Amino acid sequence: MNLVCLVMVVLGIYVQQSVSQTVDCFDEYYPSNGNCGDLLGAVALEDCCMNPNYGYIEAGGVCKSCSRATWSEWSPWSKCTVSCKDGVRQRRRMCYGIGSCSDPEELGMIQTEPCMEKECCPVNGGWSEWGSWQPCSVTCEIGIKKRQRTCSNPLPQCGGSCKGRAEETAECNTEVVCPTHGGWSSWGNWGPCQETCVNEGHEAPKEFRKRTCTNPPPSLVPRGRNCEGSDRDGRFCTGIPFCSIDGNWGPWLKSTPCTVTCGVGRESQVRNCDSPEPKHGGKNCDGDAIKYLVCTVPKNCPIDGTWSEWGPWKECKPPSKRTITCITREGTRRRERVCHGKEFEGNICEGEILEHGNCYDINGCKMDAVMSEWSKWSYCKPNCGSNSNRTRERVCTANISAYRVQDINFFSGHPHINCKDLKKETETSECKNLPEC
Template identity: 25%
Template sequence: MGRFYQWEPFRDVRGAQRCELNCRPIGYRFYVRHTEKVQDGTPCEAGSPDICVAGQCLMPGCDGILGSNHTLDSCGVCGGDHTSCKLVVGNFSDTDVPIGYHRILEIPAGATHIQVKEMTRSPNYLALRSRSGKSIINGNWAVNPPGRYEAAGTIFVYSRPESDRHKGESLTAEGPTTEPIDVYMIFQQDNPGVSYQFFMALARPESSAADIHNPRQEFGALALVSAGHPMEPSAPHVHPGLLQTQNLVPAQPPIPSGQSRRSHPVVPPPVSSSQSGRSPGTLQRNVRVPPLPPPPPPPQHSSDVARDFYWQRVGNTECSATCGKGSWQSVYRCASRALQEEVGEEMCHLLPKPAVSEEPCNTEPCPAYWDVDKWSACSKSCGLGSQHRQVLCRQVYANRSTMVHPQRCEQLEKPNATQACQVQVCSHWEVQTNWSSCSVLCGLGHRTRHVRCVSNEGHPLRDSDCPGNHRPKTSEMCDMGPCVRAWFYSDWSSTCSAECGPGIQRRAVVCLSSSASEPTGENCAGTKPADMRACNGGPCQPVTRWYSGPWNPCSAECGTGTQRRDVVCITKLGSDFNVTDASECSYREKPPSLQTCTGSDCEARWFSTAWSPCSRTCVGGTQTREVQCLTQNKTLSRLCPPELKPAKKRPCNNQPCNADLDENCRDKYHNCPVIVQARLCVYSYYKAICCASCTHALERRHSGPSR
């Protein structure tokens, strides 16, 4: 072609081109067909058991012989009848599984047709590890891509569906495995359930030498080795045109029915009568099928079995899909020709069982449906925003979901594609204090609390920055009940006064008046409720334990110090305590007798003066006092908590004033204030001539400043 090329095989071809010799120059994108037929026995494509013969791609049976049509049964036995193995089925459904790697299944050596599947999709991952500890799939906290992985003498296919949101991960392998292998799961969330199944060979008695077929007993048959197995060195080189006249012996003998070889049978096309001649390029298809092992006694000939029994198609398996095109397989049972009814399959063991065919079923399309995606993130991090999702009309056919025109879903209610959202409000009202006590002891009063507007980070804001209609109430009415005197009592103490033996339970009983001006008394109506009752803690048993005394004051008034307490071992029997040796309490943990402490005078505190006299003797007045924040050194400070600041003003003398004085009670002496200051009103003479002044002075002394 005018230049020198370095050639390499070009295998990216399909169909009949697979048995052509195509080559591509290294570093270039074109390829050239050098010959129409590759050498006989060349694999049709990499990794395939199919081989090229006379330019055609043919598949040998599982015994390596073209035309034998032998297939592997579910046990992996070439030409077997599915009776030499057992099906192992189970599932791993534990929910209490820790996060990380967890072994869920051990696949023994010799397992075939292995399937491990998640029941539903999850964020967990399947993993594979050899018994020697070598990671094969998803090891060392690294997730491998889906694909084919070689291990234990077979190929494991790791699948992680991306299109189907409900289908989980899976591991499949044809087997047989040559060594045990462990299946793990990397758990990140709850276990959705993992199902598994595989076939295991049953134990067989040792066969006699007479039961083993001689692989060299071939007569006039053409046998070619399967892909990947070269001819024996003793075999002569055969030209493709002379294949029909040679009796070739395979490099490997046909595999007895008790063994297996991983291949997939394909029946080659029949040879027409016009091709039965010995012209070059034709393939003689007189291929002998190796005989099956002898059937169990009593011995029979296949012709006798065929006369009395036959394989009858009795129906199909359940369709794999209810709609959208599924598939089912034909089901055959052994039947008696004479009785025209089913019999045990062992009666047809000498007859070749018809190949199971797969046929389409339920081909009508599935109804269209609305497929919704996940909601997008909210458009705003705080406050009202919106979020969106994709809504598509889809339809399933042949196990594939396809997007279709929305008109096919018009009979269904379409889900919303947009909705309002709010991650959080940007500001909110914060209640700083609890409700205060009611302003009265009885009757109707009011109580208050402090409320402020803050941001989501807790910073104070103006009241206008928070929604006004959501502001909590800062004051409300409170009802303390009718103003009457009655007995009040607390609950009984929760424990008996004695841990064992007789004791008493107590409660507080007081006579209270609804009026704040009346003190506690005993003149309530009715009998006073009992304030104690008997109790029993059961029989006393001697108990030995550590006794801890009270902590001493902190050694530092401010800052970090220490404080101590006494810890002694005591023996208690009922209410009697006896100090005993510390070794008697050694089985109990001894409480600490020393601990660190912090002085209570380190922080600034509020100080206040005494209340001033009430500004009025009746009809309500006020009292005031000074309040200052002082440090431990008694200097002014601004570090005191503002919410703990004592009140500087309070109401006083809310009682009504007495009625006006009698018109005859007047001052008859112009200097009566001097009489009052000299405290002469105690004398009847001065009390008579200064009646008004003495009466007012007496009222002031009785009312006094409000406490």
């Protein structure tokens, strides 16, 4: 034992070689529902995730994505929590991939907003009195009679209804005897065929069955009609096979190349049921005609770059030597974004790294103060339980009415405005009928 190993043993230090974690590797990951699809097989986690489009499942776990952390699209809005009056609806997103998702705007994983399916709730009506009985449904023996009522006392409102039946039936007896007409019994079983297989090109034998006029038999007084048609039926036997030859597998053929050029894929082998092939109803070969094998190309798959969010706008500059500060003459400005995450010969981001736009320079300008328009309503917070609210606000801002463009985001810099008499205003609205926490 060398000196280093001896020191490590004395100090109680044990060095264990890392063991690769084995996972079930899938060549599809679906961000919409977080599911994996198309199992490739059990491989090492690092091999599976050489392809960022793949997904994997650890022992007893859920599907995970091999990509870097990314937000899914927002789900469709759910149904309103109540069918009438004030409720809420929700939509969700999930963070999938390796790592954590950034959320600079603090949008979270769930959003809640008010909704209303109907402005009023259903009110049930009341039944009228029953109408008169209608005539009996038959002219002899026993039939039925009906009577009806309407949902009109009072009328229902807002899609309401009346509980109970609008029609009532009762038995009625005409005290007149009806003739009984004959009816066929069910057909009996088909008789047996003589042969178990038939020579190709020959006519199949026939089979026969019978029935009787006993369901019911015709009455004598008053006289009922006999059954119409024949009591005997015949047909050619079906399902009698030609004398059969069972199939048998030929040898496995050469494997196909691996389906990928990087990471984990699959290769396949096929065999044919032709030694001999089944004929005249003979049994097909048992088992699979194709088998799949996991193959690994020890190379990381390309990862394309993705754009960061746009950075802040730079200083608004004049297009020439003429000044633009504090006047309605437009300048230009730019902002940048970064293409990050490109690895292993992946593609660079599509689009421009720079964006240019027009602007007004109001930095340091003395401007009148006005109240802004009301902002959009926020989403309801919290997302469940009671005491949930949404808010909107308007604030003191610079008066830009003299400018051609009225969007405050078009303006650059920090003006001097006197907001002494204009205070921030906030409105709050209650969100009702949220789901329980």
